[in-house]
Amino acid sequence: MNEVQPLVRARNVQKSYGDNEVLKGVDLDVMSGEVVVILGPSGSGKSTFLRCINHLEELNAGSIMVSDSQPGYVLKKGRLQRLPPRKIARQRQKIGMVFQQFNLYPHMTVLQNIIEAPIGVHKVPREEATRYAKELLATVGLSDKADAWPGNLSGGQQQRVAIARALAIRPELMLFDEPTSALDPELVGEVLAIMRNLADQGLTMIVVTHEIGFAREAADRVVFMDGGVVVEQGPPGEVLVNPQHPRFQTFLSRFI
Template identity: 45%
Template sequence: MKLLQRGWLEYSSNTALMKDTTDRTTTKPFVEVKKVHKAFGPQPVLRGLDMAVNPGETIVLMGASGCGKTTLLRCLNGLETPESGSILVNRTTLCNTGDTESQYFLQGDALHEFRASVGMVFQQFNLFPHLNVMDNIMLGPVKVLKTSKEEVQETTQKWLDRIGILNKASHFPDQLSGGEKQRVAIVRSLMMNPKLMLFDEPTSALDPQMTREVLDLIKEIAEQGMTLLIVTHHGRFAETIADRILLMDNGVIVEEGPPPQLLNTPQHPATQAFIQGLL
């Protein structure tokens, strides 16, 4: 069954199912990162990273543990603030350090509004343990988007039916399997009508069957044309879903290209070593 064959849900008076409406006629990147540096204490993590993502593109980020992939995603969602550089997402400037007299960082209500437009799915699900499935999904649309509870409840039930766990709407996270938790986390993000989705190794804590369930859902989202950035070590999944793979090493992107090129004929030594480790 196609979970998203009519598109993800956008709120309207009749909870219509709509496809993503991002303007792809523009030549400007949807995500643009320039010379971004980020450190934690004395330890540099991002070292002048540059990246551009086009509207509707599915990008897979790969690289050894500790190379900066998660930190990059957190910077794109405003959860971390770079020391220097610029980040532009969907025409919103998160930061632009330029010269010292014109430094800019998105803050306050503007930052909260921006975060609501960027969905992020974490390795460990990050569901609220004291809320059941229904309430976990409904919280954001009701509290942040100010959508009526009745409308959100109806939409949530449709989503739970689509991902096959409507019968677990009243269950709490500790009563769900890992795959069920991650699918709930993905739906919770989609309910906020994001323009960009970030996935940080969404299957790292799952067994093979649960991994397939989650990856199938992510594929459905990609087919609808939403802009996605996915951190994963699943080479076969990356090959089937990515428009481009970016290989990170030591805080920068050292190589990028379409999956067949990067996975089969890597050029950079770090890429070659990483791909060899996947075999």
């Protein structure tokens, strides 16, 4: 019987900026359909690790496989070779990412923001891209905002557009890097509701967040990082209720 392989396989992932060693050997598997929430204090390496998965940051050592490839590279004759930027962009079609800041193009309408990558990078016909973009806007509750400018939307609405834009490439994996940290408190709930809906649909998600409630309700597994390593992980009903590591206990005590 063949063993099911993880969708994401990170092994001994290391990343430094000069003398600052941010990731010190991260190992993590994420299965297809799993929702993994990464918690940890500021500076623990959470966001850097997420950016390494998508090859927005280059590893100093180790490897990250997404499905059957290592983002940023191609295997030729037993050796990894760096891909040029255009091919990396095509390779990233497997991975959608939502950032802290919404990063919408201010000179494009909501609809134009969503269809830009499918048409420009992935060569999806405009009619097909537009049809799917409108479906996604309905999914995130913004059907009436297709022709709006990002500057005329609330922060919560902009982040929901950013989620729709990330989904427009039909990714296998969605990465969320503290997607509610730039929002006013009253707008956080509307974004988390969309994310819970995506989790319920079985989309594979890795979420860096400080929203303990989301981790408790939507995660299949919670990972706690500190000092550039994975310190503890497990089902939310276990690790959030009875954390074993003192650093995780101290971290969670701030939210009680």
